[in-house]
Amino acid sequence: xxxxxxxxxxxxxxxxxxxxxxxxxxxxxxxxxxxxxxxxxxxxxxxxxxxxxxxxxxxxxxxxxxxxxxxxxxxxxxxxxxxxxxxxxxxxxxxxxxxxxxxxxxxxxxxxxxxxxxxxxxxxxxxxxxxxxxxxxxxxxxxxxxxxxxxxxxxxxxxxxxxxxxxxxxxxxxxxxxxxxxxxxxxxxxxxxxxxxxxxxxxxxxxxxxxxxxxxxxxxxxxxxxxxxxxxxxxxxxxxxxxxxxxxxxxxxxxxxxxxxxxxxxxxxxxxxxxxxxxxxxxxxxxxxxxxxxxxxxxxxxxxxxxxxxxxxxxxxxxxxxxxxxxxxxxxxxxxxxxxxxxxxxxxxxxxxxxxxxxxxxxxxxxxxxxxxxxxxxxxxxxxxxxxxxxxxxxxxxxxxxxxxxxxxxxxxxxxx
Amino acid sequence: xxxxxxxxxxxxxxxxxxxxxxxxxxxxxxxxxxxxxxxxxxxxxxxxxxxxxxxxxxxxxxxxxxxxxxxxxxxxxxxxxxxxxxxxxxxxxxxxxxxxxxxxxxxxxxxxxxxxxxxxxxxxxxxxxxxxxxxxxxxxxxxxxxxxxxxxxxxxxxxxxxxxxxxxxxxxxxxxxxxxxxxxxxxxxxxxxxxxxxxxxxxxxxxxxxxxxxxxxxxxxxxxxxxxxxxxxxxxxxxxxxxxxxxxxxxxxxxxxxxxxxxxxxxxxxxxxxxxxxxxxxxxxxxxxxxxxxxxxxxxxxxxxxxxxxx
Amino acid sequence: xxxxxxxxxxxxxxxxxxxxxxxxxxxxxxxxxxxxxxxxxxxxxxxxxxxxxxxxxxxxxxxxxxxxxxxxxxxxxxxxxxxxxxxxxxxxxxxxxxxxxxxxxxxxxxxxxxxxxxxxxxxxxxxxxxxxxxxxxxxxxxxxxxxxxxxxxxxxxxxxxxxxxxxxxxxxxxxxxxxxxxxxxxxxxxxxxxxxxxxxxxxxxxxxxxxxxxxxxxxxxxxxxxxxxxxxxxxxxxxxxxxxxxxxxxxxxxxxxxxxxxxxx
Numbered sequence: 001x002x003x004x005x006x007x008x009x010x011x012x013x014x015x016x017x018x019x020x021x022x023x024x025x026x027x028x029x030x031x032x033x034x035x036x037x038x039x040x041x042x043x044x045x046x047x048x049x050x051x052x053x054x055x056x057x058x059x060x061x062x063x064x065x066x067x068x069x070x071x072x073x074x075x076x077x078x079x080x081x082x083x084x085x086x087x088x089x090x091x092x093x094x095x096x097x098x099x100x101x102x103x104x105x106x107x108x109x110x111x112x113x114x115x116x117x118x119x120x121x122x123x124x125x126x127x128x129x130x131x132x133x134x135x136x137x138x139x140x141x142x143x144x145x146x147x148x149x150x151x152x153x154x155x156x157x158x159x160x161x162x163x164x165x166x167x168x169x170x171x172x173x174x175x176x177x178x179x180x181x182x183x184x185x186x187x188x189x190x191x192x193x194x195x196x197x198x199x200x201x202x203x204x205x206x207x208x209x210x211x212x213x214x215x216x217x218x219x220x221x222x223x224x225x226x227x228x229x230x231x232x233x234x235x236x237x238x239x240x241x242x243x244x245x246x247x248x249x250x251x252x253x254x255x256x257x258x259x260x261x262x263x264x265x266x267x268x269x270x271x272x273x274x275x276x277x278x279x280x281x282x283x284x285x286x287x288x289x290x291x292x293x294x295x296x297x298x299x300x301x302x303x304x305x306x307x308x309x310x311x312x313x314x315x316x317x318x319x320x321x322x323x324x325x326x327x328x329x330x331x332x333x334x335x336x337x338x339x340x341x342x343x344x345x346x347x348x349x350x351x352x353x354x355x356x357x358x359x360x361x362x363x364x365x366x367x368x369x370x371x372x373x374x375x376x377x378x379x380x381x382x383x384x385x386x387x388x389x390x391x392x393x394x395x396x397x398x399x400x401x402x403x404x405x406x407x408x409x410x411x412x413x414x415x416x417x
Numbered sequence: 418x419x420x421x422x423x424x425x426x427x428x429x430x431x432x433x434x435x436x437x438x439x440x441x442x443x444x445x446x447x448x449x450x451x452x453x454x455x456x457x458x459x460x461x462x463x464x465x466x467x468x469x470x471x472x473x474x475x476x477x478x479x480x481x482x483x484x485x486x487x488x489x490x491x492x493x494x495x496x497x498x499x500x501x502x503x504x505x506x507x508x509x510x511x512x513x514x515x516x517x518x519x520x521x522x523x524x525x526x527x528x529x530x531x532x533x534x535x536x537x538x539x540x541x542x543x544x545x546x547x548x549x550x551x552x553x554x555x556x557x558x559x560x561x562x563x564x565x566x567x568x569x570x571x572x573x574x575x576x577x578x579x580x581x582x583x584x585x586x587x588x589x590x591x592x593x594x595x596x597x598x599x600x601x602x603x604x605x606x607x608x609x610x611x612x613x614x615x616x617x618x619x620x621x622x623x624x625x626x627x628x629x630x631x632x633x634x635x636x637x638x639x640x641x642x643x644x645x646x647x648x649x650x651x652x653x654x655x656x657x658x659x660x661x662x663x664x665x666x667x668x669x670x671x672x673x674x675x676x677x678x679x680x681x682x683x684x685x686x687x688x689x690x691x692x693x694x695x696x697x698x699x700x701x702x703x704x705x706x707x708x709x710x711x712x713x714x715x716x717x718x719x720x721x722x723x724x725x726x727x728x
Numbered sequence: 729x730x731x732x733x734x735x736x737x738x739x740x741x742x743x744x745x746x747x748x749x750x751x752x753x754x755x756x757x758x759x760x761x762x763x764x765x766x767x768x769x770x771x772x773x774x775x776x777x778x779x780x781x782x783x784x785x786x787x788x789x790x791x792x793x794x795x796x797x798x799x800x801x802x803x804x805x806x807x808x809x810x811x812x813x814x815x816x817x818x819x820x821x822x823x824x825x826x827x828x829x830x831x832x833x834x835x836x837x838x839x840x841x842x843x844x845x846x847x848x849x850x851x852x853x854x855x856x857x858x859x860x861x862x863x864x865x866x867x868x869x870x871x872x873x874x875x876x877x878x879x880x881x882x883x884x885x886x887x888x889x890x891x892x893x894x895x896x897x898x899x900x901x902x903x904x905x906x907x908x909x910x911x912x913x914x915x916x917x918x919x920x921x922x923x924x925x926x927x928x929x930x931x932x933x934x935x936x937x938x939x940x941x942x943x944x945x946x947x948x949x950x951x952x953x954x955x956x957x958x959x960x961x962x963x964x965x966x967x968x969x970x971x972x973x974x975x976x977x978x979x980x981x982x983x984x985x986x987x988x989x990x991x992x993x
Contacts, residue, residue, distance in 0.1 A: 027935065032948030034956050059935050063952040067692050068841060071480060072932055076845040078854070086952060092695065095482045135953075180567055180762070236587045237565050240676035246954055251568060251762040262953040271757045294952075371481065375694050385677050389587075447896045451813035452825060454806040458866030461851075463832035466843035470835075473843070530734065534980075537731035542979060543972055544738035547745055550921050550971045552943065554950060555964040558957075559744035568762050570747075602741070607918060611873065613979075614910040618880045648876040656869060659833050687839050700839045708834050715830060 024304050025055040026081040031063045035265045039327045079299040081308040087120050087292045091371040094123035098298040101127045103309045115362050116291050117335045119369040129297025130316045131335035137194050137290045138353040140257040143275040149173040153279040166282035170233050173255040182233035184248035184257040189377045192384055195221040198284030202367045211405025222387045222394035229388045240385040261353055264346055265331040280352045289356035291365055293335055372408050379404050474702035480695040492702035505686040513661035515597045520657045524605050528612035546606035557670030560599045589679035592672050596680045608653050615649030651722040655715050662711050752965045756958030775962035783945050792941040795861050796923040802865040803919040804912050811874025812904050833868040837928050845932055859933040870915050877911035913981035920974050942967050
């Protein structure tokens with residue numbers, strides 16, 4: 001085709017396209033989650049009514065497959081406009097995420113959220129996305145078994161158990177013949193990290209250069225957990241069997257569950273054959289729980305990034321966040337600082353978790369948000385399992401962790417600009 | 418022909434001598450034309466991506482920053498020194514050696530037993546096929562729950578019978594056995610189908626004549642069934658070997674490669690590299706390194722079954 | 729007597745499946761209780777109701793059916809053609825081509841998701857059903873199965889047809905294809921099962937909810953932190969049924985002795 005004719009057609013075509021680009025469709029990937037996906041879609045619908053020129057193409061993806069799907073789309077040149085993502089993966093996309101600081105005052109935006117959540121969705125000066133809900137780890141207990149064994153759980157913050165008292169309580173309840181398991185403990189790095197933080201340790205040093213810097217605290221956490229597994233206070237089907245803690249707890253023959261507030265909805269709404277409650281985590285050197293949550297973010301290369309940013313900032317308004325959380329029924333926590341959310345029937349269950357959250361130092365979130373932790377999670381978990389099963393001494397585990405962590409930190413710092 | 422001698426397959430596998438006369442060049446094109454649909458699709462959706470994958474494996478790809486750096490064969494050298502990769506190879510070898518014979522024996526036994534088309538056996542065929550149709554999530558969950566050492570049915574039964582319980586998923590050896598059993602359970606239906614198809618090719622008259630000549634069932638099996646099933650057996654052995662080396666999803670959901678990497682196979686290692694450690698180049702390098710190895714094993718198996726010269 | 733044994737062994741073999749079926753009919757909260765609640769009053773259909781409430785199941789079923797059926801058809805035709813060529817012709821490159829086809833089986837899709845996506849993008853097949861029908865249809869397993877089976881077809885039949893002046897295509901259509909019926913049935917059943925159960929392909933290709941298949945929808949019951957076990961197991965049972973119907977329909981093609989009967993002496 002003749003060059004000038006081609007150019008003419010190209011210009012005509014582009015202007016035609018520009019003219020028809022009035023209604024924009026945002027591609028949004030949501031995580032499959034029975035508790036939240038319908039409510040999110042309801043809110044999207046409300047946004048559409050307020051902003052009729054924006055349309056949404058919603059695709060729901062299983063969260064175990066989200067990295068595979070997302071990486072394929074992004075590397076394949078078709079990034080979605082908005083993605084719902086968890087704390088486990090958001091930092092992986094720090095370099096490619098859309099900086100919301102370009103659309104609003106980032107300081108003001110960050111101020112709305114609790115300091116303990118800010119490390120998750122920031123990277124340097126960049127605001128990666130918008131938190132939509134917050135989670136925290138929590139300790140559940142089987143009221144029926146505890147009452148029968150006549151063991152009292154801490155009623156307020158001053159009665160918080162020490163690690164030894166916690167062990168004692170579980171051991172006493174386990175003496176009941178109808179109690180077949182102690183603490184249903186999820187087999188994951190995140191849940192185990194709880195103990196590390198309670199011991200006063202951390203995965204990565206504050207300057208980001210060394211791995212497990214607090215050797216003594218780490219050793220204490222490893223030895224304590226090993227003792228839990230060795231005395232069957234944590235069942236082997238959980239560590240290293242990797243059976244889901246919720247499943248084990250719902251059998252009704254487990255004394256406690258070390259999990260988080262996300263379990264509440266299915267426990268309360270789905271119902272259990274036994275009465276259950278939540279209580280405070282035991283205290284090691286300090287009290288600590290692990291915060292977490294979910295976020296919306298967009299990509300620098302998203303086709304409709306301006307509209308995506310508009311939607312994200314709409315959600316970041318306190319009224320909207322509150323509206324979302326209350327539509328959920330109150331089982332998920334608010335990530336915002338001064339937001340009074342009505343948690344409804346979940347209030348009593350959330351109270352100890354909120355208290356634990358308040359007592360948790362801010363550096364815990366900074367630690368949990370480190371990308372290196374995500375990249376190494378399988379290797380770290382392997383070491384933790386070896387230690388918990390007694391196949392490796394705690395000292396050896398620390399050496400191994402140090403080695404693989406330092407290697408990873410070194411290579412990731414080399415990859416920095 | 419003496420019925421009790423092994424049936425010769427010599428006249429069934431020669432194939433044709435294609436005329437080399439140039440005038441018949443149109444004739445020569447035919448096999449290629451017949452292969453075109455399959456080759457076309459495979460080229461587009463397997464081979465081209467594989468070539469691209471090979472290109473990826475020559476790079477150190479940083480997903481977090483969207484950058485990649487050409488490093489030549491460095492990934493391959495690193496693999497040769499990677500203990501995790503070596504361990505996963507060993508585990509895969511052991512797994513394959515356990516799974517393949519089990520599948521051959523069990524699927525043969527079931528198919529032969531269910532040969533007759535009585536209603537009961539037709540029902541049983543469907544029954545044995547069902548596990549193959551279940552999605553990995555369901556297979557893994559149901560087995561994981563049954564094998565649960567605190568509350569599972571299997572250990573519950575063992576306890577009731579006075580035998581010691583077995584830590585099915587938390588002891589290295591027991592976990593390996595559990596994984597093999599679950600796999601065989603899952604796949605038997607698939608291979609049973611192939612044997613059924615192969616059995617249907619065997620002429621009934623052969624069996625009738627054998628029965629008249631006084632052969633017992635065992636002799637009929639060894640002298641008629643097994644030799645006539647040779648192509649099918651080769652099919653099963655090669656496919657089972659290949660499937661065993663590619664095993665991933667069900668095991669991931671059952672043991673996650675645990676406990677402590679005892680059931681971690683190669684594909685899980687690749688997946689870990691590509692999607693957890695975010696080193697996709699390294700992940701693809703593993704699959705490319707293994708490809709000639711497994712192909713070689715398949716070739717060896719074909720030689721063993723004395724198919725006419727393949728290569 | 730053998731019949732009874734067959735059924736009994738089969739039922740024992742199906743133990744885990746029976747647990748799944750049993751659990752699908754009990755309310756979620758009873759699923760993992762211990763000891764298991766075996767009483768009849770625990771029977772409930774709420775899981776199945778939840779399945780249909782979870783999304784546009786009819787549409788997903790239609791998509792799955794379309795994809796599985798068309799893809800299986802393509803597989804049977806392409807594989808039997810390729811198997812015929814590999815089994816009954818001698819031509820340069822035959823062995824190489826066979827090994828190349830087999831090699832394609834050794835490439836786990838997980839590691840090649842990005843390149844495959846790029847190929848589909850070039851073809852314009854992203855987010856189209858054709859993108860999950862055609863690419864997986866060229867399964868090397870099918871070619872291998874057909875090759876082995878066709879080797880078992882006596883050369884005399886084909887020679888006789890050639891002497892009668894039949895073209896290769898006619899031989900394929902009128903001799904090979906009918907005689908392949910048992911293996912085609914097996915391949916059809918297996919291919920249908922595979923496409924029905926495909927998860928990774930639809931995950932890569934499909935972006936619109938209305939193009940979802942049943943497997944994508946089922947997988948979404950595995951939530952971020954908790955799994956909807958009751959609904960999932962019920963869904964799994966429902967998803968099972970069409971494949972079993974296909975199995976029952978096609979298995980009568982495993983008729984015996986058909987091939988040998990055509991060649992006397």
